[in-house]
Amino acid sequence: MRQRAGAGEELSLTLERLLRLIRELSTSGALSPTASTVLARLGGSGPMRLTELARITGVTQPAMTQLVGRMERDGLVTREVTKGDRRGVLVGLSEQGAAVLAARRAERATALDDLLGRLDPDDQVAIAGALPALGRLVDSITAE
Amino acid sequence: MRQRAGAGEELSLTLERLLRLIRELSTSGALSPTASTVLARLGGSGPMRLTELARITGVTQPAMTQLVGRMERDGLVTREVTKGDRRGVLVGLSEQGAAVLAARRAERATALDDLLGRLDPDDQVAIAGALPALGRLVDSITAE
DNA sequence: TATTGTTATACTCTATAACTATA
DNA sequence: TATAGTTATAGAGTATAACAATA
Numbered sequence: 001m002r003q004r005a006g007a008g009e010e011l012s013l014t015l016e017r018l019l020r021l022i023r024e025l026s027t028s029g030a031l032s033p034t035a036s037t038v039l040a041r042l043g044g045s046g047p048m049r050l051t052e053l054a055r056i057t058g059v060t061q062p063a064m065t066q067l068v069g070r071m072e073r074d075g076l077v078t079r080e081v082t083k084g085d086r087r088g089v090l091v092g093l094s095e096q097g098a099a100v101l102a103a104r105r106a107e108r109a110t111a112l113d114d115l116l117g118r119l120d121p122d123d124q125v126a127i128a129g130a131l132p133a134l135g136r137l138v139d140s141i142t143a144e
Numbered sequence: 145m146r147q148r149a150g151a152g153e154e155l156s157l158t159l160e161r162l163l164r165l166i167r168e169l170s171t172s173g174a175l176s177p178t179a180s181t182v183l184a185r186l187g188g189s190g191p192m193r194l195t196e197l198a199r200i201t202g203v204t205q206p207a208m209t210q211l212v213g214r215m216e217r218d219g220l221v222t223r224e225v226t227k228g229d230r231r232g233v234l235v236g237l238s239e240q241g242a243a244v245l246a247a248r249r250a251e252r253a254t255a256l257d258d259l260l261g262r263l264d265p266d267d268q269v270a271i272a273g274a275l276p277a278l279g280r281l282v283d284s285i286t287a288e
Numbered sequence: 289t290a291t292t293g294t295t296a297t298a299c300t301c302t303a304t305a306a307c308t309a310t311a
Numbered sequence: 312t313a314t315a316g317t318t319a320t321a322g323a324g325t326a327t328a329a330c331a332a333t334a
Contacts, residue, residue, distance in 0.1 A: 014278050015162055021282055022159055032324070051292065063325050065294060070323075087292040087333045115281055123277035130274030133267035137259055138162055176301065195315065207302050209317060214300075231310045231315040 025111040028103040034059060035071060036104070039093070042077065043101045047092035049082065076100060169255040172247040173220070178203055178211060180248070183220065183237070187245045191236035193226065220244060 031039065037057045042048060048056075054064035068091055071077045076097035082088030093101070116124055175183065181201045186192060192200075198208035212235055215221045220241035226232030237245070260268055 014275055014282065015159070018159055018278060018282055034324080049292090059324090060326060061293065062295080062327085067324075082292095085292080085334075089293070115284060118284060119277065119281060123280055126274045126277040127281065130270045130278075133263065133270040134159075134162060134274075136267055137263060137271070140259060140262060178301080193315085203301090204303060205316065206304085206318080211301075213317095226315095229311075229315080233316070 022108060022112075026104040026108045028107060029076070029100040031100075031104070032067075034063075034067060035076075038067065038071065038091075039076065039097055039101045039104075042091065042093045043098060047090050050089045050091055053091060071097070170248040170252045172251060173244040175244075175248075176211075178207075179215060179220075182211065182215065182235075183241060183245045183248075186221065186235065186237045187242060191234050194233045194235055197235060215241070 026036075029039075034057050038053055041053065041056055050064055050068060051061060053068070054061045057064070059067070068077060068079065068089075072079055075094055078092045078094050080090050080092070082090045116127065119127075170180075178201050182197055185197065185200055194208055194212060195205060197212070198205045201208070203211070212221060212223065212233075216223055219238055222236045222238050224234050224236070226234045260271065263271075
């Protein structure tokens with residue numbers, strides 16, 4: 001079996017349901033989807049320019065200005081003027097932001113591990129085996 | 145291999161990226177996530193009570209009242225008083241709403257089929273083989 | 289002139305609280 | 312009293328357009 005017709009449809013519907021599920025598993029900090037992405041990117045890549053954050057998360061620059069403003073107010077991120085170019089703003093994780101990020105990851109990880117553990121062993125193997133393939137599926141677009 | 149430690153963490157991170165990807169694939173109608181869910185549920189289960197829609201999608205009753213109001217204004221759904229109990233509101237798909245739903249599903253399906261087709265055959269098999277397991281993973285919570 | 293970011297304005301989406309209508 | 316739904320109010324989150332500051 002190389003590729004069933006309609007695999008995309010089934011993958012899409014399954015992911016849509018999984019999506020809502022995952023969201024409910026990580027509640028620390030009560031972050032919006034975009035705020036969650038910002039936190040994760042800052043945690044993974046270190047401090048970044050405001051424009052770069054806007055580009056990566058797919059929102060406009062004004063939207064990112066406001067979001068970073070709210071996140072700074074809530075103590076999740078820090079802002080500083082970039083060295084060399086005084087127009088730029090460098091956004092970084094605060095200590096509290098890093099803690100929230102870690103808490104959210106732990107919540108999802110333990111909840112999903114628990115759920116996976118209840119599944120039939122064959123299903124567990126199937127999902128574990130598909131993760132690298134799903135990762136490459138995402139990479140195939142992100143790289144473009 | 146029954147279950148690797150950290151499989152939940154990896155699944156979570158992969159899904160988070162897939163999630164954003166899927167969203168960008170279906171743009172017809174420019175629907176919000178909740179509106180998308182409402183449309184999909186109405187398409188799959190037929191007309192439903194407003195309260196039932198609110199419960200299923202995980203938003204409050206007032207939020208659903210307003211969302212349905214906007215969707216009715218945009219010609220996506222219809223409203224009618226329920227038979228027998230004149231307090232109730234039955235929400236159904238309009239012809240246009242059904243068309244938008246079909247268009248969005250087709251967009252995602254073809255886009256994902258295309259992406260899947262570019263993957264290594266082994267990866268395609270791995271993903272196709274994991275779909276039923278992922279479906280059961282979701283069912284294991286939804287049923288509770 | 290071009291780039292970086294902010295401010296102004298308007299709309300969607302959501303929640304909580306208070307309300308109306310029906311049962 | 313209880314249930315179904317709406318209205319009022321406030322805030323997050325987003326976009327486009329106009330602006331200020333720096334390069």
